[in-house]
Amino acid sequence: MDLLIDLHCHILPYVDDGAENLDESLEMLRLQAEQNVGCVVLTPHSRTKMFETDDETIQQQFQRLRRETGRRKNMPELLLGREYFCDTAFMNRAAHQRLYTLGGSCTVLIEFSSRHPYDIVYERVDRLLDYGYRPLIAHVERYLWAHEDVERLLELSKLGACIQVNADSVLGRQGWKQKRFCRELMKKDLVDIIASDAHRAEWRVPNLGDCRAYVTRKM
Numbered sequence: 001m002d003l004l005i006d007l008h009c010h011i012l013p014y015v016d017d018g019a020e021n022l023d024e025s026l027e028m029l030r031l032q033a034e035q036n037v038g039c040v041v042l043t044p045h046s047r048t049k050m051f052e053t054d055d056e057t058i059q060q061q062f063q064r065l066r067r068e069t070g071r072r073k074n075m076p077e078l079l080l081g082r083e084y085f086c087d088t089a090f091m092n093r094a095a096h097q098r099l100y101t102l103g104g105s106c107t108v109l110i111e112f113s114s115r116h117p118y119d120i121v122y123e124r125v126d127r128l129l130d131y132g133y134r135p136l137i138a139h140v141e142r143y144l145w146a147h148e149d150v151e152r153l154l155e156l157s158k159l160g161a162c163i164q165v166n167a168d169s170v171l172g173r174q175g176w177k178q179k180r181f182c183r184e185l186m187k188k189d190l191v192d193i194i195a196s197d198a199h200r201a202e203w204r205v206p207n208l209g210d211c212r213a214y215v216t217r218k219m
Helices: 022-034 055-070 088-096 118-130 144-148 151-159 167-171 176-187 208-218
Strands: 004-006 037-042 077-080 083-085 107-111 134-137 162-166 193-195
Touching: 004 208, 022 037, 022 055, 055 077, 083 088, 088 118, 107 118, 118 134, 118 144, 118 151, 144 151, 151 162, 162 167, 162 176, 167 176, 167 193, 167 208, 193 208
Parallel strands: 004 037, 037 077, 083 107, 107 134, 134 162, 162 193
Antiparallel strands: none
16 A cells, blocks of 8 residues: 555654653654554644744754654654644734744644634634645544534635544544544545544554554445
């Protein structure tokens, strides 16, 4: 099979609630390779008063991890992005400085709180498009507004956003409700990307290969 690309994961060490150290990062990348992933976009969190690691530190850790993977065989290619919490502070930043996009593309990975009202989601997605970014909305299965009306995802897609769900949710590892919802979205062709959102080597682990096998069999 063709190698997979993971566009959303927390494998960069020391920067958020993902990999705790370099050894765990390397183990997670080994697991990615076992899942037939050939390219990993590292997307450490950026959220006010929670995950505020500065861009310089992110870049230093990225280069360090790339050097370590370069010394090992059969490791995935590494690219850099960030997962931005889409609050007011972030929107101000997006208006005035360049963001870390996914692998240097025009696509920026964003997340909202589970109870963000839809009108705010729509307005901020629209503004990011005006700023020249293509928003990729992370793990939409977590958002109340999406469960209330799945057609909102179609509206956001027509606006220019992309829609992502987590592999764990598709596989049912986050409960039957999330699994059923993701299946509904896929049947309606409302999912652009499935990503691992992997956080640790033994918890929320890399699983894209398992998810591809499941989707291929069931869908």
